[in-house]
Amino acid sequence: xxxxxxxxxxxxxxxxxxxxxxxxxxxxxxxxxxxxxxxxxxxxxxxxxxxxxxxxxxxxxxxxxxxxxxxxxxxxxxxxxxxxxxxxxxxxxxxxxxxxxxxxxxxxxxxxxxxxxxxxxxxxxxxxxxxxxxxxxxxxxxxxxxxxxxxxxxxxxxxxx
Amino acid sequence: xxxxxxxxxxxxxxxxxxxxxxxxxxxxxxxxxxxxxxxxxxxxxxxxxxxxxxxxxxxxxxxxxxxxxxxxxxxxxxxxxxxxxxxxxxxxxxxxxxxxxxxxxxxxxxxxxxxxxxxxxxxxxxxxxxxxxxxxxxxxxxxxxxxxxxxxxxxxxxxxxxxxxxxxxxxxxxxxxxxxxxxxxxxxxxxxxxxxxxxxxxxxxxxxxxxxxxxxxxxxxxxxxxxxxxxxxxxxxxxxxxxxxxxxxxxxxxxxxxxxxxxxxxxxxxxxxxxxxxxxxxxxxxxxxxxxxxxxxxxxxxxxxxxxxxxxxxxxxxxxxxxxxxxxxxxxxxxxxxxxxxxxxxxxxxxxxxxxxxxxxxxxxxxxxxxxxxxxxxxxxxxxxxxxxxxxxxxxxxxxxxxxxxxxxxxxxxxxxxxxxxxxxxxxxxxxxxxxxxxxxxxxxxxxxxxxxxxxxxxxxxxxxxxxxxxxxxxxxxxxxxxxxxxxxxxxxxxxxxxxxxxxxxxxxxxxxxxxxxxxxxxxxxxxxxxxxxxxxxxxxxxxxxxx
Numbered sequence: 001x002x003x004x005x006x007x008x009x010x011x012x013x014x015x016x017x018x019x020x021x022x023x024x025x026x027x028x029x030x031x032x033x034x035x036x037x038x039x040x041x042x043x044x045x046x047x048x049x050x051x052x053x054x055x056x057x058x059x060x061x062x063x064x065x066x067x068x069x070x071x072x073x074x075x076x077x078x079x080x081x082x083x084x085x086x087x088x089x090x091x092x093x094x095x096x097x098x099x100x101x102x103x104x105x106x107x108x109x110x111x112x113x114x115x116x117x118x119x120x121x122x123x124x125x126x127x128x129x130x131x132x133x134x135x136x137x138x139x140x141x142x143x144x145x146x147x148x149x150x151x152x153x154x155x156x157x158x159x160x161x
Numbered sequence: 162x163x164x165x166x167x168x169x170x171x172x173x174x175x176x177x178x179x180x181x182x183x184x185x186x187x188x189x190x191x192x193x194x195x196x197x198x199x200x201x202x203x204x205x206x207x208x209x210x211x212x213x214x215x216x217x218x219x220x221x222x223x224x225x226x227x228x229x230x231x232x233x234x235x236x237x238x239x240x241x242x243x244x245x246x247x248x249x250x251x252x253x254x255x256x257x258x259x260x261x262x263x264x265x266x267x268x269x270x271x272x273x274x275x276x277x278x279x280x281x282x283x284x285x286x287x288x289x290x291x292x293x294x295x296x297x298x299x300x301x302x303x304x305x306x307x308x309x310x311x312x313x314x315x316x317x318x319x320x321x322x323x324x325x326x327x328x329x330x331x332x333x334x335x336x337x338x339x340x341x342x343x344x345x346x347x348x349x350x351x352x353x354x355x356x357x358x359x360x361x362x363x364x365x366x367x368x369x370x371x372x373x374x375x376x377x378x379x380x381x382x383x384x385x386x387x388x389x390x391x392x393x394x395x396x397x398x399x400x401x402x403x404x405x406x407x408x409x410x411x412x413x414x415x416x417x418x419x420x421x422x423x424x425x426x427x428x429x430x431x432x433x434x435x436x437x438x439x440x441x442x443x444x445x446x447x448x449x450x451x452x453x454x455x456x457x458x459x460x461x462x463x464x465x466x467x468x469x470x471x472x473x474x475x476x477x478x479x480x481x482x483x484x485x486x487x488x489x490x491x492x493x494x495x496x497x498x499x500x501x502x503x504x505x506x507x508x509x510x511x512x513x514x515x516x517x518x519x520x521x522x523x524x525x526x527x528x529x530x531x532x533x534x535x536x537x538x539x540x541x542x543x544x545x546x547x548x549x550x551x552x553x554x555x556x557x558x559x560x561x562x563x564x565x566x567x568x569x570x571x572x573x574x575x576x577x578x579x580x581x582x583x584x585x586x587x588x589x590x591x592x593x594x595x596x597x598x599x600x601x602x603x604x605x606x607x608x609x610x611x612x613x614x615x616x617x618x619x620x621x622x623x624x625x626x627x628x629x630x631x632x633x634x635x636x637x638x639x640x641x642x643x644x645x646x647x648x649x650x651x652x653x654x655x656x657x658x659x660x661x662x663x664x665x666x667x668x669x670x671x672x673x674x675x676x677x678x679x680x681x682x683x684x685x686x687x688x689x690x691x692x693x694x695x696x697x698x699x700x701x702x703x704x705x706x707x708x709x
Contacts, residue, residue: 045546045550046547128546150558151558152497153499155375
């Protein structure tokens with residue numbers, strides 16, 4: 001318990017240190033970027049009778065990895081979130097996160113089809129899947145949401161997961 | 162440092178066995194390993210960071226920062242690749258190497274796998290050749306590997322296997338649901354299904370407990386230490402003799418030779434990255450096909466300007482692995498029972514004797530597909546994201562069965578390991594540069610195998626099936642082999658039948674590198690058996706202070 005508190009305190013510190021502008025709960029994303037990624041994740045694995053990527057914390061997973069193992073993708077994410085917003089402004093006149101769902105879906109399809117942005121979109125899909133179907137230890141798959149959806153149990157021995 | 166009789170470089174499937182055999186025979190041995198020694202306590206059931214799915218890195222090395230390689234694609238473009246990324250062809254860097262975290266299938270190659278050239282003749286564009294040894298030469302050593310390291314299973318129902326004198330030491334694990342679905346279907350097709358032999362305790366054996374059947378198996382260290390690798394069998398035995406010292410976190414730089422062309426020892430960087438020299442009467446290279454070739458090529462001197470054993474430009478050639486192909490089937494009802502390791506049933510009906518094809522593969526049901534792995538296995542017409550993707554995952558995950566097999570590859574001379582002229586690793590050692598493609602006939606065989614897997618699944622009642630087909634790029638990976646071919650002719654091979662480098666009496670290569678061809682099976686038991694065989698010969702030639 002002590003250890004957990006200690007880690008939690010450490011994480012809180014990190015997120016403040018890394019945010020820019022408005023105080024952000026994210027480690028890498030700005031508040032606006034975080035909203036955009038969450039909106040995109042929500043289309044990649046939507047919520048229905050089971051939680052989707054947003055509810056399972058896939059964006060939290062991506063954010064954490066962008067300051068860790070996926071550091072090399074920081075620029076790609078930053079540029080491509082900007083591209084999402086540009087597309088959205090062009091179609092609808094508002095940032096991606098503020099657009100209605102059908103516009104967001106349309107923008108995502110364009111991003112997927114454009115050869116220039118397609119690699120980013122594929123990366124985002126892969127990372128969202130990891131954040132939804134991967135181990136809960138990395139910030140995604142909150143409450144083992146995807147495993148419950150698929151009907152598979154958690155690790156059988158406690159204390160080592 | 163004190164001179165020793167033998168330095169063994171690499172504590173994997175081959176090196177672990179060699180260290181134990183030499184130490185038990187009374188030789189003083191230093192076993193060098195570039196990775197760490199993990200135990201069951203290092204088991205982390207992390208779906209994203211293991212040796213199978215390394216999205217967030219390799220759990221058991223090598224690490225991304227210190228160990229780059231260069232991969233050259235079919236168009237000739239070279240790029241630097243990191244250890245957990247695609248194109249690296251990684252094998253774990255730790256004590257036990259792949260045997261710590263493998264799926265642990267324990268196959269004996271078949272008799273014809275040692276006589277591929279005699280069986281199928283020349284295949285254009287391939288260096289397909291016979292082994293200089295036969296199945297019969299290896300049989301007693303297969304048995305030793307099975308009993309000393311520990312294999313469970315039952316291949317009595319496999320009429321295609323080579324003769325064996327002794328049954329496996331442990332019974333198979335009780336069948337899982339996939340076994341029960343696939344077994345009668347195979348019989349109806351006239352095939353011969355049986356229990357896969359596995360280096361896994363199905364009952365307590367060798368002082369360790371039995372498999373608890375969790376789903377985190379292939380790619381993970383075993384939480385209850387039921388998987389049998391060299392790290393929990395032969396290496397502890399080697400250390401127990403008092404003759405063997407294991408040095409971890411040690412990266413070999415080059416093998417040293419004298420003016421007479423004999424090996425005198427090895428230079429390596431120790432755990433504190435200090436350059437060390439270990440003198441020895443003989444050196445055994447067991448770093449797996451890519452790193453073994455790299456070490457030989459990096460060991461240059463006036464007498465050996467192109468590296469050791471490389472007078473005829475053979476080191477690093479014929480790099481091969483296995484071309485996996487197969488199919489998935491959606492069953493009318495649940496096939497998933499969460500009983501690891503998952504893989505349980507196999508057939509060898511299509512390893513040989515396929516009309517117009519030079520070989521084939523064993524087919525087996527696949528290990529449990531973790532949810533994140535299943536994401537990449539959906540039928541091609543299912544959208545890659547969105548509601549339809551989620552719906553399919555939810556509906557199909559527990560109803561899908563996968564059957565696949567490792568096609569025996571046609572070796573290609575131009576598929577190879579070189580050392581890169583410019584890129585160096587953390588220690589300043591030139592890195593491995595990988596290039597080449599699969600032989601087109603390998604792909605043809607693999608496509609045939611996928612069709613056979615699909616037939617089996619349809620017979621088992623699959624409502625729909627879809628194939629997993631191979632690409633044409635280089636294959637090596639954890640089954641990497643072939644780069645220091647064993648043969649009688651010094652002009653076309655690197656080592657002789659006893660794994661001794663042709664031109665250097667006291668230098669040996671004992672790992673998958675020496676495989677002439679790689680069987681239609683997971684290669685680990687053959688690597689272990691051959692290590693027992695080569696060690697046996699080495700010990701017999703040992704004169705107390707020198708080798709022969």
